Each structure stands twice: as C-alpha cells, then as structure tokens.
Amino acid sequence: MRALVVPTAKLVGIDLQTVHGPVPPVLVPLRTVPLLASLIQTYESSVDVIYVLVHEGADQVVAYLEFFPHPKVDLVEINPGGSLADTISDFIVKRPEIFEMDHVIINLGDTLTSPLSAEHQAANFVAYADTQESARWTLFRNSENAFWEISDKQYREDISTWHTFLGVWGFRDFSEFASILNRTAATNGVSHFYIAITEYFAHHAPVLVKPAQWIDYGHADNLNIARREAMNHRSFNSMSFERGGSSIKKSSQNTAKLIDEIEWVLSQPDALRPFTPTIYSYDLAPDQPWVEMEFYPYPSLDECLVFARHDLDVWERIFNRVFEVLDLQGEEQLVATDLSLDLKTMYIDKPRERIAHFLDTIAIDVPIDERLYVNGVKCPSLLEATELLPQLLESAGALRADAFVRLHGDLCFGNILYDTHHHLLKMIDPRGRFGRNKNFGDSYYDLAKLSHSVHGKYDFIVLDQFSLHREGEARFELKFRERPDHGEIARMFERKLADRSVDARRVRLIETTLFLSMLPLHSTRPDHQMAMLLRGLSLLAECVA
Secondary structure (H helix, E strand, C coil): CEEEEEEECCCCCHHHHHHHCCCCHHHCEECCEEHHHHHHHHHCCCCCEEEEEEECEHHHHHHHHHHCCCCCEEEEECCCCCCHHHHHHHHHHHCHHHHHCCEEEEECCCEEECCCCHHHHCCCEEEEEECCCCCCCEEEEECCCCCEEEEECCCCCCCCCCEEEEEEEEECCHHHHHHHHHHCCCECCECHHHHHHHHHHHHCCCEEECCCCEEECCCHHHHHHHHHHCCCCCCCEEEEEEHHHCEEEEEECCHHHHHHHHHHHHHCCCCCHHHCCCEEEEECCCCCCEEEEECCCCCEHHHHHHCCCCCHHHHHHHHHHHHHHHHHHCCCEEECCCHHHHHHHHHHHHHHHHHHHHHHCCCCCCCCCCCEEECCEEECCHHHHHHHHHHHHHHCCCCCCCEEEECCCCCCHHHEEEECCCCEEEECCCCCEECCEECEECHHHHHHHHHHHHCCCHHHHHCCCEEEEEECCCEEEEEECCCHHHHHHHHHHHHHHHHCCCCHHHHHHHHHHHHHHCHHHHCCCHHHHHHHHHHHHHHHHHHHC
C-alpha cells in the first residue's frame, strides 16, 4: 500500500491573496486547473490513498471535493496554528493507519513537479533543484560534520554548493520518520521538520531526484513565470516572448483576424489607450502579419470569477472599471442608415449558419426537435430556438439601430486582464469587427459577451467547472461549481445594467445566440457542446417565460 500526504493547512501568502483572494494553495489554478486536481492526476495511478491535510480555508477544499469527489482522497482537518512538523504530527494521530503503508510520499500543498519514475516513487527519495534564491527556500548540502547541513531561509552569498528542497520526499519507513519527528526540536533556527528529515535520511540513504520541471504555487512572482511559460494559445496563434519576457510577439494563420486586432489597437482614441496593450512594432503584410506588444502578467477575469475568492468590494471596483471602458467606447459613434444589415448578419445569419454546421456534424446524442428539461425547467428545442430567435430579437429592438459605438467584439471575461493590486484593466484579443464594420458595432454585443460570462456561466463550462447528468432522453441536470457569492456578483452586474437603463431581456437574447453560435466551435469536447446547448436553451426559456 502506498500513500500521498499533501499538507495544505494555511492560506496562500499576502502577495497571492491580492491575486486570488484568501484561498488554500491547492486551489490556485495554472492552465485553468487547480493544483489539487493536478496533484491527483499526477499520483492517482501510483498510490492507494491521497491524504489532504487542511485547516485554513478547509471549507473551500471540502466544497471542491464535494463537487469533484475522488475515491482515493481522504480529507483530514488539522488542528490550528501549527508548524509543518505539527501538521504532520497531528495527521499521524488522526490517521494512524498511515503506518500500515509500505511507502509514503509527502508533497507540500504548494508544489507540483513533473511525474516521478516508478522506481523513485518506491524509494527513499528527496526532490531537489539547483538553488536560485537562498533566503526564500530551505537548502541542504553535504557537510563534513553531519550527513547534511541545512540552511532554512537564510541568505547565502555562495549558492553553488547548495540544493533547494522542493517539498517532495519519499519514505520507505514512515514510522521511523514519525518517531524521529516526535523527539526532534528546532535547532539553530532550523525547523524541526527539516532536522527530522536530515536524521531520517542519514540512516536511509535517499535517491536525489531532480525533476525536469517544478512549479512553485506559493509565491506570486514564480507563479507568474510559470503562467507565462504555460500560456495556452489558440491553435492558430504563434507567440514568443521578447525583451526578457516583457513583451510578446504574435503571429497567426488567421491573418485577417490578426490584422483586425492590430488595427483595432492602433485605432483606439487616447481615452481608451490605457485599457489596451501597448504595441512596440508590427507588420500588416496580408500574408504574414505580426505584432509585438507589451506582456501583462495579470490574471484574466474568468480566472478571478471561477477560481479566486475576492470579496464583493473588489468586484465592485472591477465592474466600475469595466463599465468605465464601455462608457468611453460609447462616446464615439458611427451613424449610418443601413446598420440593420449588420445586426441581422450577427444576430440572425451567423447563428443560423453555425447551428446548421453543428447539425451537419452533430456528435452528441440529443433530440433537436424535442423540448428539453434543464434542471427541471422546460426549454424550447433547438429547432424551435432557430424559429423563435428572429421574432424575439425583432420584438426586443435588437435588429434596429441608428448608431454604433466603439466595440471590442469579444469582451468575455477571458479577454479582460485585471490587476487587483493596482486596479488596472487591459482588454486583449479583440474581434475588431461587427458585420461589415471595423471597430464599431452594437453596444449590446459587448454587454452580452460580458453577461454570458457573469450570468451565462460560459467560463465555468470552458474551464471544466461543471457537472452534467442525464435522466432519460430529454431531461438534464447542469450544475456549476459556484459559491454563494457568485450569485451576489451576478446581481451586482445586473444592477450595473439597470443603472444604465439597459434592456436585460435584449442582452439575454443576444447571449442566447452566442451560446448557440459556439456549438460547432467545440466539436472536440462533446461535454462542452452539450453544456452550451443546454445553457443557451435555458437562457431562451428565461426570455419566453
């Protein structure tokens, strides 16, 4: 029997709380996946049980595991206020069956390494890295007077002889380590956990394992570096970091879209430039355009909404900034007599073409001509939706306009970067086109894009924070991993719309077209397609209720 022990009894530090709110490090995401999910995926095939040791923020980990249960995970609540050694000791008292294990791995709850080999996972081992910073980490090196010399977060002028503990250790005799830990005290400023580590491995020569990759989830600067290295670009984009990582150079196979994006940024008036990336250089060559622009390490709002735990005051500031941008966009207008053609293109023709493509290539088992029940609510069928939407959009005034305003064109939360520390906002990846018009379009379109993140739960779908269950042919239960404050955030957004006399029903109808238009774009993820279909039909049901 083998076990993994993940101590995560404290919240992230203040620097990371500014970005993510007061959350345990195991719930901090990278590549849109929380650390806990990555740890489970890394170890689930090689261990029999995964003990997750929690205290501060325990309710958050409990809620996560209730939504995404795993048969091997055992959540252990630890007594408050202890050191790492105290946490491990308390765990041993509460789970004495740990001594029955043939092998135990401790992996600190703010660290992820590349997978260890099967040989290493059965050995006494220590994971380490070459030392880059001495005052931030616990270091070790060979010593003439002892098995190891330990430097516990102390500055060292010469770091070439020191190794950094990564926070991952393997024990073939965990009962002996526990016995050593129980009788050990801190010495010369070194934590007694590390004193016990040193004594145990002095008697059980460890394999020193240097993982090919390791990620530190415990410090904002290192996590930003990991995010930059792990950026998941759309398939048609190619990006490289320039100027020591302070800028990105971007090219694309979708040349027309990239040209629109570059021209959109260049065309912004002075009042909107603070909210768009700074362009250093570019080329608009039709066959091979490229752009180099400033890189911003801020998290996107989809990550803030789904994974972070910001209080409502922070969200008030976020929405104030977002609507400030929308108000500035509305100060410049395009007046024309035939704008209804563009509205029809975007709200009628485009969804109809996308739905037709979806039906031609449909890969999910769902009746298209039968009304569906979503969370107990009767919704129109997909075929009914295609017939209803033009009429409803017309009656809501969505197909008529005297003027367009400046537009982003894809203002979902994933395309808004926000620095919660300095309250800075940057819009990225604009569509830059609405029908025949560049840079100008229907103000309701950007509002609907925002709403399908806040109200529509689009980001919960694309970030895999949902569950979908089917009962029979036409009944579905679609749930999202929401907290109570998500409802408050949505109501805050609705109040902002009401303050501007925005027609919420009109927003919801356009939001419906967005979900249905996306169906063929997610053909590689049938679960996403199904969730988007059900969400789109649910929104339509709200409009016809």
